[in-house]
Amino acid sequence: MTYYRTLRTALRGLRRNVLRAALTTLGIVIGVGAVIAMMEIGHGSSIAVQRTIASMGANNLMILPGTAASGGVSFGAGSVMTLTPQDADVLAQNAPAVDSVAPVVRARTQVVYGNHNWVPMAIYGTTQAYLQVRNWTTLAEGEAFTEREVRNASKVCLVGATLVRELFGGDSPVGKEMRIQNVAFTVIGVLERKGANMMGTDQDDVILAPWTTIKYRVTGASLANPNQSSVTTDPNAVNTLNLLYPVTQQSLYPVPSTAEQADTPQPVRFANVDQIIAAARSAPQIPAAIQQITTLLRERHHLRPGADDDFNIRDMTEITKTMTSTTELMTTLLLCVAMISLVVGGVGIMNIMLVSVTERTREIGLRMAVGAEPGDILRQFLLEAVVLCLLGGAVGILLGRSSAYLVTSLLHWPTAASVGAMITSVAVSASVGVVFGYYPAWKASRLDPIEALRYE
Amino acid sequence: MPLITLRDLYKTYYLGEVEVQVLRGISLDIAQGELVALMGASGSGKSTLMNILGCLDHPTTGEYRLEDQEVSSLSSKARAQVRKTAIGFVFQSFNLLARTTALENVMMPLTYSADTLSTRDMQQRASALLQRVGLGDRLEHLPSQLSGGQQQRVAIARSLVNRPRLLLADEPTGNLDSRTSEEILRMFQELHQAEGISIILVTHDPVVAQHARRIIQIHDGLVVDGIGPEAPPTAAETPRGAA
Numbered sequence: 001m002t003y004y005r006t007l008r009t010a011l012r013g014l015r016r017n018v019l020r021a022a023l024t025t026l027g028i029v030i031g032v033g034a035v036i037a038m039m040e041i042g043h044g045s046s047i048a049v050q051r052t053i054a055s056m057g058a059n060n061l062m063i064l065p066g067t068a069a070s071g072g073v074s075f076g077a078g079s080v081m082t083l084t085p086q087d088a089d090v091l092a093q094n095a096p097a098v099d100s101v102a103p104v105v106r107a108r109t110q111v112v113y114g115n116h117n118w119v120p121m122a123i124y125g126t127t128q129a130y131l132q133v134r135n136w137t138t139l140a141e142g143e144a145f146t147e148r149e150v151r152n153a154s155k156v157c158l159v160g161a162t163l164v165r166e167l168f169g170g171d172s173p174v175g176k177e178m179r180i181q182n183v184a185f186t187v188i189g190v191l192e193r194k195g196a197n198m199m200g201t202d203q204d205d206v207i208l209a210p211w212t213t214i215k216y217r218v219t220g221a222s223l224a225n226p227n228q229s230s231v232t233t234d235p236n237a238v239n240t241l242n243l244l245y246p247v248t249q250q251s252l253y254p255v256p257s258t259a260e261q262a263d264t265p266q267p268v269r270f271a272n273v274d275q276i277i278a279a280a281r282s283a284p285q286i287p288a289a290i291q292q293i294t295t296l297l298r299e300r301h302h303l304r305p306g307a308d309d310d311f312n313i314r315d316m317t318e319i320t321k322t323m324t325s326t327t328e329l330m331t332t333l334l335l336c337v338a339m340i341s342l343v344v345g346g347v348g349i350m351n352i353m354l355v356s357v358t359e360r361t362r363e364i365g366l367r368m369a370v371g372a373e374p375g376d377i378l379r380q381f382l383l384e385a386v387v388l389c390l391l392g393g394a395v396g397i398l399l400g401r402s403s404a405y406l407v408t409s410l411l412h413w414p415t416a417a418s419v420g421a422m423i424t425s426v427a428v429s430a431s432v433g434v435v436f437g438y439y440p441a442w443k444a445s446r447l448d449p450i451e452a453l454r455y456e
Numbered sequence: 457m458p459l460i461t462l463r464d465l466y467k468t469y470y471l472g473e474v475e476v477q478v479l480r481g482i483s484l485d486i487a488q489g490e491l492v493a494l495m496g497a498s499g500s501g502k503s504t505l506m507n508i509l510g511c512l513d514h515p516t517t518g519e520y521r522l523e524d525q526e527v528s529s530l531s532s533k534a535r536a537q538v539r540k541t542a543i544g545f546v547f548q549s550f551n552l553l554a555r556t557t558a559l560e561n562v563m564m565p566l567t568y569s570a571d572t573l574s575t576r577d578m579q580q581r582a583s584a585l586l587q588r589v590g591l592g593d594r595l596e597h598l599p600s601q602l603s604g605g606q607q608q609r610v611a612i613a614r615s616l617v618n619r620p621r622l623l624l625a626d627e628p629t630g631n632l633d634s635r636t637s638e639e640i641l642r643m644f645q646e647l648h649q650a651e652g653i654s655i656i657l658v659t660h661d662p663v664v665a666q667h668a669r670r671i672i673q674i675h676d677g678l679v680v681d682g683i684g685p686e687a688p689p690t691a692a693e694t695p696r697g698a699a
Contacts, residue, residue, distance in 0.1 A: 005567045016555040366551045369512060370565035371540020371618070373533050449512050453547070 003383075006376070010383040013360075021388060024352040027345030028392030028432065029399060032425045035338040036400025039421035041407055042334045044414035046327050050283070053326070054135060057197075058319040059099070059283055063087075063276040063293060066310035081272035082310040085127075085211065087300055088276045092129065095278075095292035097285040102130035103273040105211045107219045113167045113178035120163060121205040123180065125214025126277075133279040142174040142189030145210055153212035157185045160204035161193040183217045185209060211273060283323055286315055338425070345392070346432035353385055353440035364444050365452025378445035385437020386430055393429035397422050457524055459622060459654050460486040460509065465518035465528075467504050467677075478504045479515065480677040486656070488621070491648040493657045493668035501677040503626070506658045510543055510624045511535040523621065540569040544615030548627035550607045552599040552614075559595040562586055562614045569618050585613040589643065605636035612643060616653075623647070623655045629664055641667040 014021045068080040085103045092101040105125035110117055124130065128144050131137045137144075145156050157180075164173055173187040185207075194203040209218075256264075280289035290313050301310055357364070364377055372380075404415040467479040478501045486492055496502035507513040508520060511527055514535070520528040527538055552561050562582035566573060573581075583595055589609040591602075599607055608628060615623055625644065629637035641657075645667060648655050657668055665671050673680040 002571050005571070009567055012556070012560070016553070362551060363553060366547075366553075367564070367568070368536065369510070369539065369545050370568065370614070371536050372568045373536040375533075376568055450507050453551070 003379075006379045006383055007387070009380050010387055013380065013384055014387060020352065020356075024349055025388045025392035025395070027348035028342070028389050028429050029345075029396045031338075031341035031345035032393045032396025032429055033399030033403065034341045034396075035334075035425045035428075036397050036418075036421055037403045037407070038334050038337055038400075039418045039425075040400065040404035040415045041413060042330055043416045043418045043421070044404075044408075046330050047416055048414045049326055049330075050323055053319060053323045054283070057134065058316050058323050059280045059286065060133060060316055061098075061278045061280060061286070061289060061293065062314040063278065063297070064312045064314065065272070065275070066308070066312065080310065082301060083273050083276055085271060085273055087297060088127075088273070090300060091276065091278060091293055091296055094296055095289060097281055097289040097292055099279045099281045100129045100132040101276060101278040102126045102133050103211055104130070104275045104277055105215045105219065106274045107180075107214055109181050109218065111163075111167065111178055111180045111207065113173075113176065116167050116169070118163065118166045120160070120207050121202060123207045123209070123214060123218070125209055125211035125218070127211060130208060130277065133277050135279075136191060136194065138192050140190040140192045141172060142187070144189055145208075150210040150212055153216055154210060155183060155185045155213055155217065156188045157207050157209040157213075158189040158191055159187055159208075160191045160206040162202055162205040163207065164190055180207070180209075181218050183213075185213075215271065215273075283320055286320065290315065338428075342425075342428055342432055345429075346389075346436040349385055349388060349433065350436035350440060353381065353437055354443070356384075357381065357440045357444045360444075361447065361452045361455040364447050365449045365455065368447070368449035369453060374445040377447075378441045381441030381444050382434065382437050385441065386433035389429040389433030389437075390426065393426045396425065396429070457488070458485040459488045459490070459523060460484075461519070461521040463519040465505075465508065465515045465520065467501070467508065467513075468516045478677050479508075479518075482518070482674075482677070482679050484672060484679055486654065489648070489652040489654055491645065491655045491657070491667075491669045493659060493665035493671045494674065495659060495662070495665050495671055496674035497660060500674045502658055502660075502674045505674060506624060506626055506656070509622075509656065510545060511538045540565065540618055542621050544618060544620035544623045546608070546611050546615050546623065546625040546628045548630040550599070550604075550611045550631070552607055552610055554599060557596045557598060558586060558591060558602065558610045558613075559583060561599070561610055562617055565614060565618050582613070582617060585616055586610070588616075589613045603636075604632050605639055608632060608636075608640055609643065612640070612647075616647070621654060623653050624658070625655065626658045627660075628657065629659075629661070637664070 063083065065082040066080050068075045083103070088101045088103040091098055095101075103126060107123040107125065108119065108121075109123065110119050111123075127150050128146060131144055139158070140161070142158070144158060145154065148154075149156055157178075159167075159173055164170060167173070167178065168176065173190060176187050177184050178187060179185070191204065191206070191208070197203050278289065278293065280286045293313060294309065297311055298309065303310065367377060367380075368374075401417070404417075407413050408415045462485075463483050465479050465482040466477070469476045469478060482505065494502050494506065504513070508515050508528075511522070511530075512535070514530070515528050518528065519526065522538065522542060525538075527535065530538065552558075553564065556564075559579065559582050562585055563578050566578045566581070570578065583592070586592060586595055589612055591606060591609055591613070594602065594606065599610070602610065608631075612628075623644075628644070629640055632640060641664060644655055644657065647653055657664060659665055
């Protein structure tokens with residue numbers, strides 16, 4: 001007996017009692033529907049959670065210059081100048097796992113607006129890609145600076161929400177002019193509030209400006225001094241603590257006067273940046289991104305095989321781990337719910353199939369009398385169960401999809417269609433059919449035709 | 457070559473400790489193309505004998521040759537094979553599938569036996585048989601829409617769809633009134649004459665048995681020789697074992 005014929009016989013058997021078949025499969029319909037809906041809603045929430053965590057910088061990679069050491073004394077990370085803005089450009093173009101790259105020049109100094117002054121946590125000189133890397137592209141006000149403004153070292157900047165409060169007294173700062181170390185910057189935009197990061201640092205206490213402007217106009221001394229953060233220890237910088245604790249650092253050599261500096265210009269080989277910040281395309285691509293960045297930078301820095309890297313790459317392992325475990329937890333939870341509802345549906349199928357076998361004992365006897373082999377009967381009942389489960393699965397997918405759609409449109413929860421969930425639940429419902437249909441089918445095939453024909 | 461040869465057939469049931477001998481050494485021959493009535497009171501063993509003849513059951517000991525093939529010791533799967541190729545069944549209670557049209561009821565055995573036949577061929581063969589039993593205009597009727605006699609005719613068409621050599625009818629008129637019974641029995645006679653199918657009518661009713669050309673009486677698990685009502689049995693037809 002061919003499988004096609006068996007299938008037709010099974011379908012005919014089901015059609016003879018449509019209502020019962022529908023009720024039987026209801027368990028599977030609800031099971032699969034619940035699975036699909038849960039998976040889609042859960043998947044959507046999971047993506048939303050991931051996006052939120054990613055906005056905290058989970059995909060970010062920090063590339064810092066290497067370590068200088070002298071006579072066994074290490075000066076710590078970032079103490080040599082090895083990274084250039086061109087490195088950043090090359091990474092952006094040639095590393096496929098990297099989404100966006102921005103060079104960063106740091107400064108920490110006083111800013112003045114009118115009769116207010118403030119020392120922001122960070123003044124970053126960077127490119128417009130920084131916003132993309134940090135997932136910060138929506139601005140509260142104004143607009144970001146452009147590539148051209150970076151090239152021209154334009155005196156424009158974006159300010160964070162904290163600065164708006166502290167420096168501008170809550171008024172809109174766009175179009176106003178403020179001074180950073182006596183350089184006048186026009187505020188062209190306000191960054192969206194981001195709040196504190198995981199370490200409690202206020203991320204809104206920040207100024208973003210073209211890196212060229214910060215480097216050449218604000219921290220002009222950076223070529224002579226590799227560590228730009230030491231700019232703040234400049235005894236001439238505005239710092240009220242200087243009065244209490246005067247900087248005691250003695251310069252060993254006489255400080256060259258402006259005239260002397262003009263007479264003997266320092267040879268400038270390249271412009272360096274303090275760090276490069278990059279974003280991987282997604283969390284799983286972080287290792288690939290690290291690999292590609294390492295290869296590209298070693299090539300650009302002409303490092304021989306075996307030589308140490310002259311840069312360090314840091315990823316946000318902690319955040320990434322949180323993200324992964326959150327996702328895993330959610331998936332496992334959903335899977336448990338899915339399994340339970342499908343098993344319940346399967347037990348329902350077995351129950352009704354057993355009733356059906358008893359009810360159709362005479363039919364089974366007749367089929368055997370006209371020549372059906374036990375295998376034929378087994379296949380027929382098994383196929384009935386599987387067809388029921390598959391139909392239930394199909395209806396369940398529709399049900400699940402539409403309820404996910406309802407949830408999206410009514411509750412505005414994010415959902416995401418999951419093809420994997422559909423395939424899995426169809427496969428699972430078919431196997432539920434096989435597993436729970438097997439016993440009744442086996443029982444039917446073991447019937448003695450004489451007894452079965454005599455059954456009332 | 458006889459169609460059926462039985463030699464010293466015994467069937468014993470064990471109900472717990474009690475041993476019940478239902479058939480106690482049956483030997484008989486049935487030739488190709490015979491219309492035989494198997495008669496006996498209830499409890500005589502005629503149903504058991506019919507089950508063995510229909511390859512639904514196997515004897516405890518003894519020999520059963522169907523068309524020269526020893527079938528008494530076949531596995532249940534092989535017996536199913538014999539049933540679908542050589543034997544047709546007609547039951548007292550018709551045993552039609554409910555909520556299934558007459559045509560599909562007749563086609564049902566073909567799904568197990570005729571893998572090579574297309575659905576169209578199956579339908580043609582089934583509708584030809586329904587035509588033959590006089591139900592050509594009721595192909596799409598459900599059993600619940602047919603009278604008892606019509607249902608039994610559907611069942612006869614179904615039993616013929618595999619083109620069996622042997623038709624076993626177990627009290628085929630037991631649920632029918634006398635006029636319809638007569639019609640059905642006529643049909644058996646006609647099939648027997650026109651197609652040459654061997655038919656065994658199992659019955660306890662002498663009126664039904666009258667329609668057969670030969671009557672085999674079973675009593676207490678033994679064959680008590682019967683005489684053909686219309687013509688005396690020829691030497692070849694005489695069951696040797698019962699002499």
